[in-house]
Amino acid sequence: MFDVIVLGKGPAGIQAAVYIKRANLNVLVIGKDGGALAKTDKVGNYYGFTQISGLELLEAGYAQAKALGIELIEEEVIGINYMGDFNVTTTTNQYIxxxxxxxxxxxxASVRIPNLKELEGRGVSYCAICDAFFYRKKIVGVLGHGDYAAQEAHELVNVAEQVIVFTNGLEPSGHFDERVKFVKTKVKKIIGTDRLQAVQLEDDSEVEVSGxxxxxxxxxxxxxALKIGALVENNKIIVDEKQMTNVPGxxxxxxxxxxxxQxxxxxxxxCVAGLEAIAFVRKNP
Ligand SMILES: Cc1cc2nc3c(=O)[nH]c(=O)nc-3n(C[C@H](O)[C@H](O)[C@H](O)COP(=O)(O)OP(=O)(O)OC[C@H]3O[C@@H](n4cnc5c(N)ncnc54)[C@H](O)[C@@H]3O)c2cc1C
Structure with missing residues (x-):
């Protein structure tokens, strides 16, 4: 059991972890790659550096974390839930x-498929663990091809009549349950007015799904955030002045x-999230 798990090893995550470790708490940082900094060629507007590359800044952050003895692992997070403590699931492990x-x-940015946005909440969902129950004994689709899609399909497969994975032109790469069916043709649009009815493929054929x-x-x-009931608006997580979401902790x-x-x-x-997480753990040991 960790005091704090930080998801993400970019500047926000590493900075939080630095404060937490220096407060003598038990912290784990999980990240899957270099994030936005790895795509940044030159940074000239960050304090203390006339010019530095994104990768150099990233490496400096990792080196600082390592020097402090922060446990930093490279795994992809696919789920999170709360059962008295926070459970974080990666493609290979579970952490508490x-x-x-x-x-x-x-x-x-959300995927641009015609009519998808319009049917959000009316058949189009972003959280299997939250909404699977509504699709008992129905035919549902999952749009994706990797381990995250496999995890969402896994949540649905014991509840739904049939789970169809739309890979949108890609080969499945996740560890999928053997009961799922794959449709590999690209998706053209989503059919439905009041509710989702079907997925239309590039060859104009339609596959009926309820979700x-x-x-x-x-x-x-x-x-x-949505999986755990945290508020999201305009694709961003809503936090208070302590960087805390509406979910305590x-x-x-x-x-x-x-x-x-930036x-x-x-x-x-x-910095704020790290310090406030420390205060939270000390108040709720
Ligand atoms: C091309 C480009 C140029 C930029 N130039 C500048 C600049 O000059 N100056 C400036 O101030 N800012 C610049 N920025 C913005 C800056 O890079 C970001 O604001 C900053 O990196 C945000 O930090 P972050 O920690 O929030 O996220 P990120 O740096 O994006 O880190 C996110 C972390 O989360 C991890 N992650 C994501 N999903 C998962 C998952 N499912 N499981 C596990 N880990 C996951 C990633 O692996 C990564 O470690 C630029 C951004 C880009 C893309």
Whole structure:
């Protein structure tokens, strides 16, 4: 059991972990890659550096974490839930903590498939664990191809009549339950007016489904937040002045929260989230 698990090893996550470790708490940082900084060529507006590359800044953060003895692991997080403590599921492991800080960066832009947005909440869902119950004995779809899609399909397969995984032109790469059916043709649009009725494919054929669960790529911060009942608005996680979400003990920091998307802001958020997570653990040992 960790005091705090930080999801994301970008500037927000590492900064939070630095404060937590220095307060002598037990912290685990989980990240799957270099995040936004790895895509940043030159940074010239961050305190203390006239110019530095994103990778150099990232490596400096990892080196600082390592020097402090922070446990930093490279795994993809696919789920989170709360049962007295926070349970974090990655593609290979499960971890438990008293508090969690979501710092997994900017949620990706939602996929552009005609009519998908219009049917959100009316058949189109982003959380199998939340909504599977509504699709008992029905035919449902999952849009995605990796381990995150496999996890969403896994939540549905014992409840629904049939789970169809729409890979949108890609080969399945996740560890899928053998009961799912795959449709590999690209998706053209979503059919339905008041409620979702079918998925139309590029060859104009239609596959009838009552529900469609979106699980493209890996789980974003907002996907994870929604799974645990945290408020999300305009694709960002809503936090208070302590960087805490509406779920006690669940914090969020950096690009996944509202406001400017800059390293300085991510580091500031990480500092606040780290200090407030420390206070939370000490108050709720
Ligand atoms: C091209 C580009 C140029 C930029 N230039 C500048 C600049 O000059 N100055 C500036 O201040 N800012 C710049 N930014 C913005 C800056 O990089 C971000 O604001 C900052 O990195 C945000 O930090 P973060 O910790 O919130 O998220 P990120 O740095 O994106 O880190 C997110 C972390 O979450 C992890 N993660 C995500 N999903 C999962 C999952 N499912 N499981 C496990 N881990 C996960 C990632 O692996 C990563 O470790 C730029 C961004 C880009 C893309």
């Amino acid at each position: 903590a008293k508090t969690v800080i979501l710092a997994t960066g900017s949620p990706r 469609l669960f979106i699980a493209l790529g890996s789980a974003s911060a907002t996907d994870l 669940l914090f969020a920091a950096g690009d996944c929260t509202p406001g400017i998307m 390293i300085a802001k991510a580091v500031g958020d990480g």
